[in-house]
Amino acid sequence: MRLVLNGAERTVDGAATVAGLASSLGLGASGVAVAVNGEVVARSAWPATSLHEGDRVEVLGAMQGG
Amino acid sequence: MTAVDQPADGFVVTDGPLRSGCDQKADEALCIGGVSFGSRLILGTGGAASLEALEASLVASGTEMATVALRRVDPSSQGSLLGVLARTGVRLLPNTAGCFTARDAVLTARAAQEAFETDWIKLEVIGDDKTLLPDAVELLDAAEQLVDDGFVVLAYTNDDPVLARRLEDLGCAAVMPLGSPIGSGAGIRNPYNLAIITDAASVPVVLDAGIGTASDAALAMELGCDAVLLATSVTRAREPVLMAEAMRRGVEAGWLARRAGRIPRRRYADASSPTEGMPQWG
Numbered sequence: 001m002r003l004v005l006n007g008a009e010r011t012v013d014g015a016a017t018v019a020g021l022a023s024s025l026g027l028g029a030s031g032v033a034v035a036v037n038g039e040v041v042a043r044s045a046w047p048a049t050s051l052h053e054g055d056r057v058e059v060l061g062a063m064q065g066g
Numbered sequence: 067m068t069a070v071d072q073p074a075d076g077f078v079v080t081d082g083p084l085r086s087g088c089d090q091k092a093d094e095a096l097c098i099g100g101v102s103f104g105s106r107l108i109l110g111t112g113g114a115a116s117l118e119a120l121e122a123s124l125v126a127s128g129t130e131m132a133t134v135a136l137r138r139v140d141p142s143s144q145g146s147l148l149g150v151l152a153r154t155g156v157r158l159l160p161n162t163a164g165c166f167t168a169r170d171a172v173l174t175a176r177a178a179q180e181a182f183e184t185d186w187i188k189l190e191v192i193g194d195d196k197t198l199l200p201d202a203v204e205l206l207d208a209a210e211q212l213v214d215d216g217f218v219v220l221a222y223t224n225d226d227p228v229l230a231r232r233l234e235d236l237g238c239a240a241v242m243p244l245g246s247p248i249g250s251g252a253g254i255r256n257p258y259n260l261a262i263i264t265d266a267a268s269v270p271v272v273l274d275a276g277i278g279t280a281s282d283a284a285l286a287m288e289l290g291c292d293a294v295l296l297a298t299s300v301t302r303a304r305e306p307v308l309m310a311e312a313m314r315r316g317v318e319a320g321w322l323a324r325r326a327g328r329i330p331r332r333r334y335a336d337a338s339s340p341t342e343g344m345p346q347w348g
Contacts, residue, residue: 006138031148032139033181040176058138060177062147064120065112065135066161066188066297 004056019046021057032061084325085270085292096293098270099186099218099239101157105130106287107317108159108272110297111147113249114306121150123300126310131157133188133295135164136178148182159220161188166201168208175212187212188242188295190222198248200224206232213237222274225255227262234269241267242295245276245286249298253282257289264290280309280316287320288328 001015015021018034018041027034034041035058041049051057088097096103109132114120124132134147151158160178165171168191175187191208193201200223212219213236220240221233230241243263246252253276254260264271270293273286277296286294294317303309 030183031181033136033177033179035173035177038173040173040180043180058177060136061139061181062134062158062160063137063139064114064147065137066110066133066163066190 001051002053003051004054006057006059015051017047017051018049018057021051022046025059027059032059034059085268096270098220098293103130103293105314105317106293106321107283107314108133108293108295109156109300109310110161110295111135111301112163112297113301115301117146117150119306120147120301121154123306123310124150124154124156126307126314127300128314129156131159133159133161133297135161136174136181158182158184159186159188160184162190162208163188165191165208166193166204167191168204168211171204171208172211172215175208175217176215179217185216186218186220188220188222189238200244202226202229205229206236209233209236209238220272225259225263227259227266230263230271231266234267238269240270240272240292242272242274245273245282248275250276251278251299252276253278254285254289257285260286260289260291264292277313280312283313283316284320284323287317288324290324293317 002009002011003015012021012024014024018036037056087095088100088102096106105128107127107129109124109127109129111120111132111134132151160182162171162174165174171189171191178187179185189208189212191201191204192198202224205221205223209219209221219238220242221238222242223229223233225243230243233241243260245254271291272293272295273291274295277283277294277299279299283294296313300306300309300313
């Protein structure tokens with residue numbers, strides 16, 4: 001699946017859903033949020049949320065600041 | 067005429083009622099959104115030279131809550147900041163730092179809610195890069211949406227008493243007026259306005275931004291603030307851990323002084339020694 005991941009084009013295998021993408025990226029069980037095309041996807045909805053070619057995906061987590 | 071009148075050259079230190087803690091009977095702890103805090107110092111995490119330095123400063127400050135930003139992360143390397151907070155037992159307060167619009171701030175808050183499993187958000191909607199001052203219009207819009215969505219909103223705001231009241235009326239759990247621009251270290255530029263805000267508020271008032279050194283933090287508390295949030299003054303001090311401890315003591319000193327009740331300012335002296343019993347020397 002070709003995605004725009006955190007602003008950069010990237011091909012990720014096994015990313016038919018957000019849950020699949022999270023697994024491929026090795027995302028932890030907490031501490032990270034995923035947004036697809038400008039909408040935050042609840043963790044509970046990851047398995048049922050399909051990804052499509054060219055989707056803009058943001059993977060967000062804690063950083064020092066504020 | 068007495069000489070006790072408040073002089074024109076000194077601002078009045080507020081003498082209004084202390085806002086009660088979570089336990090309405092005898093709780094002197096800070097209470098935000100139904101949660102009790104033993105420390106009245108909240109730390110920002112921006113600017114620390116390393117996670118080790120941040121951790122040492124968190125411990126020295128005695129804080130029980132620290133705010134973190136939400137950013138794009140490399141999935142393979144995230145988690146260490148959260149580890150620091152978990153190790154130190156410091157509550158995580160996500161923020162919307164860097165957001166210029168209500169839309170971005172609301173989306174960031176929702177992402178933080180998902181990432182950190184908390185409904186708490188430090189709402190920050192800024193107007194421009196140079197001053198980082200809050201954009202009042204976008205701030206009110208975002209606050210309303212987030213409160214409606216069930217967030218516990220701690221709103222970073224201008225030192226504007228009317229705006230602070232509007233945020234409280236919308237249901238914000240705390241209002242957080244600035245002392246001066248973020249990172250400026252310019253202290254509390256408008257103590258008069260700050261005292262008006264703290265007099266009127268029925269939710270906690272947290273001085274957020276502008277603190278330069280410990281006396282600024284003490285002054286904020288003397289002016290009636292319930293807590294102080296600061297980052298740069300500690301993280302970019304020459305000795306951050308030492309400054310973290312100074313801030314802890316500054317906040318505590320200001321809080322104690324406010325409760326103790328300061329003496330009125332006078333233009334002339336007021337002898338503290340008795341005039342009776344003076345010897346005659348010839």
